[in-house]
Amino acid sequence: MTEISRDVTNLPETEAKLREFVEQGVISGGILAWGTANGPVRYHGEGVLGYARKDVVDERSIFRVYSQSKPVTGIGAMMLIEDGVIGLDQPIGEILPAFAEMRVIEGEDPEVTRPAARPITIRHLLTHTAGFGMDGMTLGALYAKHGVTPGTREWVPGPGDLPVPATLAELGERIAALPLATDPGTRFDYSVALDVLGLVIEVASGVPFETFLKTRLFDPLGMVDTGFSITADQAARFADLPQQEEDGTWALADDAADSLYARPYYPSGGGGLVSTAHDYSRFAAMLLNEGELDGVRVLKPETVRLARSNLLPEAVTHVDLPIGYTLSNVGMGAGMSVSLQASEQTNSFFDWPGAVPAGVFGWPGAAGTACWMDPKRKFFLLYLTQYWPSWLNGSMRPEIVAAAYRDLEKR
Structure with a gap:
């Protein structure tokens, strides 16, 4: 047809x-x-x-x-790629400096990490290949402990957990401080990548x-x-x-x-x-x-x-x-x-x-x-x-x- x-x-x-x-x-x-x-x-x-x-x-x-x-x-x-404001393969660390030097978890312990093999790019955010996790998916428990639970507005933090971030900037700060599950560009992981992309759009556009x-x-x-x-x-x-x-x-x-x-x-x-x-x-x-x-x-x-x-x-x-x-x-x-x-x-x-x-x-x-x-x-x-x-x-x-x-x- x-x-x-x-x-x-x-x-x-x-x-x-x-x-x-x-x-x-x-x-x-x-x-x-x-x-x-x-x-x-x-x-x-x-x-x-x-x-x-x-x-x-x-x-x-x-x-x-x-x-x-x-x-x-x-x-x-x-739209911003078309405008020339950002690039498809541009490292997001150029826009959000907190993401410039990410680390990758080794094994199960989030305290044991190594430097990421390459920077996260806009392409990685668009395709869930940045290495991020998500509540209910990879690194879900670690994310929830830091209040990173997008889409679950009813979420109530447990003892010692952080509350939900109040702004995109605060969300970005928390995610950038956490290790990646894998090197950017190597694996699809359904994740908070599009939430981070919202912050990229906010900073790059100036609104x-x-x-x-x-x-x-x-x-x-x-x-x-x-x-x-x-x-x-x-x-x-x-x-x-x-x-x-x-x-x-x-x-x-x-x-x-x-x-x-x-x-x-x-x-x-x-x-x-x-x-x-x-x-x-x-x-x-x-x-x-x-x-x-x-x-x-x-x-x-x-x-x-x-x-x-x-x-x-x-x-x-x-x-x-x-x-x-x-x-x-x-x-x-x-x-x-x-x-x-x-x-x-x-x-x-x-x-x-x-x-x-x-x-x-x-x-x-x-x-x-x-x-x-x-x-x-x-x-x-x-x-x-x-x-x-x-x-x-x-x-x-x-x-x-x-x-x-x-x-x-x-x-």
């Missing part, structure tokens, strides 16, 4: 799959959005914003997109990271409800984050009426954004249209093509997650993966493309969200819902995207 027609009015099997999830109580509600680079965006919502809510899900409903923030941060960095994204990306694209927090007038449109307990009942990991997202927190480029189907669709359509939307250009075509190409360092030949999963036939672009070969559906939460052709790029979020962008077909599919814990419905997104491609093949 090559580029599809300008308008795809409906995706019957995909819409039915979402309806099935809601009717079975797997999720309280969700929304699909799809479209082509220059065509209209279509939406299909089902259900409500929480199990105890009556607010119907629609394109203006606000969701926590967690790691779907990473492609946004990656594109922010690509706060959240301001940079708003003025350079969100405002030009009309992404009016995308940001790192919610306001009082947005609360009624903000989805609950339900958490399934061991007995199968639902509790609230985050109550929209009294949300952690309404309280101060540093702008986490790796997992802190909230957005809507309307807003994130505009971001996706811009990327499919190679940097332009509705006559507004935010990136050159060649920059977008670079962002969605495989930017992994030559030494990194595959994408492994430290918790025992390998993403098959996948490379990494600017904060997002790119499918290198046609992939089969695996029903694995982590092998996220599932039943998609080569060239598809994007990244999912921990609470059930994802966006797939197919440059060959000039087609994107966005799926927003909310649930916790993140592994609860591992087959949901692969089933959604597989249904979408079956719908497209029937056209």
